[in-house]
Amino acid sequence: MSSDFGKDEWYVDSGCSFHLTANENWIKNMSSELTTTEIVVANKEKLPVKCCGNVMITTFTKKCEYDVEVENVLCVPSLTTNLLSVSELIKNGNTVKFTKVGCNIYNKIGELVATACLINGVYKLNVTEVFGAAAMVSGETWHRRLGHCNSNYLNKMQDAVEGLTLDK
Template sequence: MDLQDQGVIDSGCSRHMTGNMSYLTDYEEIDGGYVAFGGNPKGGKITGKGTIKTGNLDFENVYFVRELKFNLFSVSQMCDKKNSVLFNDTECIVLSPNFKLIDESQVLLRVPRKNNMYSVDLKNIVPKGGLTCLFAKATSDESKLWHRRLGHLNFKTMNKLVKGNLVRGLPSKLFENDQTCVACQKGKQHRASCKSKTENSISLPLHLLHMDLFGLTFVKSLKKKMYCLVVTDDYSRFTWVFFLATKDETSGILKSFIIGIENLVDHKVKVIRCDNGTEFKNREMNQFCEMKGILRQFSVARTPQQNGVAERRNRTLIEAARTMLADSKLPTTF
């Protein structure tokens, strides 16, 4: 009977409720359904709501339940107004919305709010030394947010930061990986490697020629040559290097080279593999290759094939540079 005239601060109560209409001001009748509470398994009917004024703090939207013998004040409903509620061994303190926690290290346990109640998940027990600390389980959105904020840090390390209180502002919660970070999934993907052949598919010289043109060089030769054309036979790895003043000379040099080398070796050039540069892909070269029946294969930018051509070209640069300084008038062979 003494509790009928007292208000109980209840963290397990979802809404303010009273069974005494005399405490309510601004009362209005509503059809709020039914509410269940201890001591009365049938519960009670919500027939109205009003305000209980206490001076500095007013309790608004207090439900009137005639069958209720207590006056219950919901902690979650007070927090909805941005107030903080503090319990200690002697009293309960309702703090203003301006209250800020000075030191996060003083927080020993954080319990999340769910369904207007604050409940501890006893399954999430994290041992620390000889003590047992309880951490609230972070929601999926919180885990994703802090995972991105910390530079996509793995979740095991994130929980170590929480236990050691090593990051200011990091919530004291247990973070779990739900495997939904697209950036991490793509970052761990591996590109399939191109396996090298154990046997060469080319059986004759001049069957396949690799060629590339590089320039402008930083230093001109004595004959003002600034470009270098490298041609490599796929079967023998024999390499020819030609020095050019301009790119326009490429088509003429290649035509003369192919005709001459075919007569010298008594084999036909069947395939030319190069990039999509205009020095290889033009009307003059198109007509010449069509007349000779030469198939051309153009590599795509940044592919293993083109990278392989570049590697073979780079291996000849040092020797080509030496010959370029000598400014030989005839094509140099290696």
């Protein structure tokens, strides 16, 4: 992929064997015990895998935002961007449907949880944030993340919890 792609972006990739990220700080439940120690990229270069774990991504569709946990993500710091493997998504019970303008990802119960737009021949995932990255988050998102906490408690927590910032 060219330099037009950023390390904060995610792309849905049908040719990728694993979910891959370049951002080690996004990995949760990190494990250094690897079943795969290197990957081979398109130019046949071998890149080392540093660790693996889960990444939380907030996706959005026309109807809602979703906090999606992507499991077994390999961290390869020298990558240009982040890739979601179609084969891994399907293996885990999800459905991926491609259209002329993008693709839709449905969870195990058939609920649309993510979309991607076709841009310059690649499918860019529509995300609002990756947990661990600094970003303004809506009060509605915090409400869901904190077990449907009411707005009075959310406002009090904003003063007491570092990183909990509500947009107005």
